[in-house]
Amino acid sequence: MFDQATLKQAIREEAAKLGFVHCGFARADAVPEAGEALKAWVADGRHGTMDWMEERVGQRAHPQALWPEAKSVIALAMSYAPAQDPRRLAQDPQVGRISVYAQGGDYHKFVKKALKALARFIVEQVPSELKVFVDTAPVMEKPLSAAAGIGWQGKHTNLLSRTEGNWLFLGVIFTALELEPDPPASSHCGSCTRCLAACPTAAFDGPGRIDARRCISYLTIEHSGPIPHEFRSAMGNRIYGCDDCLSACPWNRFAEAAHANRAFLPRAELAAPRLADLLALDETAFREVFAGSPIKRIGIARFLRNCLIAAGNSGDAALLPNIRAHLDSPDPVVAEAATWAAERVAHPAASIAATQAA
Incomplete structure (x- = not known):
């Protein structure tokens, strides 16, 4: 024994x-x-x-x-x-934000x-x-x-x-071995609710209660159809996942990047990718750029949809040619996102007012 x-x-x-x-x-x-x-x-x-x-x-x-x-x-x-801090790029309209876990x-x-x-x-x-x-x-x-x-x-x-x-x-x-269990962990969250308050789409309706249908990580990764209009503005420049609730946790002050496995260190081209470059990717280039990355799993159509929403939120008229290049996409979800983004950038005031009225 x-x-x-x-x-x-x-x-x-x-x-x-x-x-x-x-x-x-x-x-x-x-x-x-x-x-x-x-x-x-x-x-x-x-x-x-x-x-x-x-x-x-x-x-x-x-x-x-x-x-x-x-x-x-x-x-x-x-x-x-x-x-x-993953949130440092939130106000940079020219780049897309990729969740930390997918940058390596x-x-x-x-x-x-x-x-x-x-x-x-x-x-x-x-x-x-x-x-x-x-x-x-x-x-x-x-x-x-x-x-x-x-x-x-x-x-x-x-x-x-x-x-x-x-x-x-x-x-x-x-x-199949019977091993002596360790004591279970107890919660040390106390009265803190920073993670819940940080969610840009109010996906939490209480502690430990998340509705995936409102979560940006779900919407950008798991959801294959059009992004519901009510969440598009809140997505900001997030193009794959969302780290806001994770980033807000005060326990992260004890987390040391030196403890991270080197395999997950961010690739330079994924740390702050330019939306213009991402919108120019074709199928072959997409597969090359994201080889060995979990991002490859969602496919180019879903990824372009996300990038177009981010471009629409950017307010950057310089991105209009990149956006309009997808207006005639054979994928209806991509084409719809391009139409929305083009209108949003070309006529920002009217688009925002329409979103608020809806």
């Missing part, structure tokens, strides 16, 4: 070598209430058009519904803390590689069955990570750490 304490310490040490800033342990059945909350959230339609979430809600709700042999969960976190390498690839390496290490110590997951699988990483003690879910629903803030990529390992 293996020595649990020795094994857990060895796993923590190996996880640290592989770039994880946190490692914790929980029972596979530790968070039944999270599954019920998820089902209620989906039943309310707050997942929007993310049908993949609804289709596998049963597996997502309980680890053992996904893998019956699971006895324990090893929760891990890798930092991508930025060196600068695709986290799915790097986190999964590290998880697999840790899994091999565990099997070498104690032959056993296990499975590794990054967020493409139907797994509730955030509540499981909280149960494993590596952080708590803040009022913005994301995982928070007292030492690393909320700039964390999460991964989990399900194992």
Whole structure:
């Protein structure tokens, strides 16, 4: 029989070598209430058009519904803390703002590689069955990570750490081993509501209550149709994701960019890309620029739609030729966004008044 304490310490040490800033342990059945909350959230339609979430809600709700042999969960976190405040570009109309997590390498690839390496290490110590997951699988990483003690879910629903803030990529390992669970994390948000107040589209209607249909991250990444007009102005120059609720959290003062995995350091061309350059991309150039980036997953049409909304919000007449180049796009969503953006830039006062009246 293996020595649990020795094994857990060895796993923590190996996880640290592989770039994880946190490692914790929980029972596979530790968070039944999270599954019920998820089902209620989906039943309310707050997942929007993310049908993949609804289709596998049963597996997502309980680890053992996904893998019956699971006895324990090893929760891990890798930092991508930025060196600068992501909000610094908010007032620059010539650039598009890309969420911090997407400015470097695709986290799915790097986190999964590290998880697999840790899994091999565990099997070498104690032959056993296990499975590794990054967020493409139907797994509730955030509540499981909280149960494993590596952080708590803040009022913005994301995982928070007292030492690393909320700039964390999460991964989990399900194992058939029965490992002693760590104490669950307690919340340290107190009365603070800065994250909720920071949301530009009022996507939160209370602590831990988010409506994805109002979230800019959902609208720019998951949503494939036209951006609802009521949210376009609030998008500003955000073209992929939104970091406002994350950036507002005071716990980030403890997050150090030096702890971030180097794979996630921002690529120069993605840190503050010019809208004019992005609007000039064709399919081939889009694939080249975003090779190895999670942005590539949304495709050029959705990306151009986002850039056109940002261009429309810029008020920069110099962008009109770039905008008008997409008026005849074969994609109706892109063409509609171009029409809106062109009118917005050419006749800003009338466009803003119409938006406010609506």
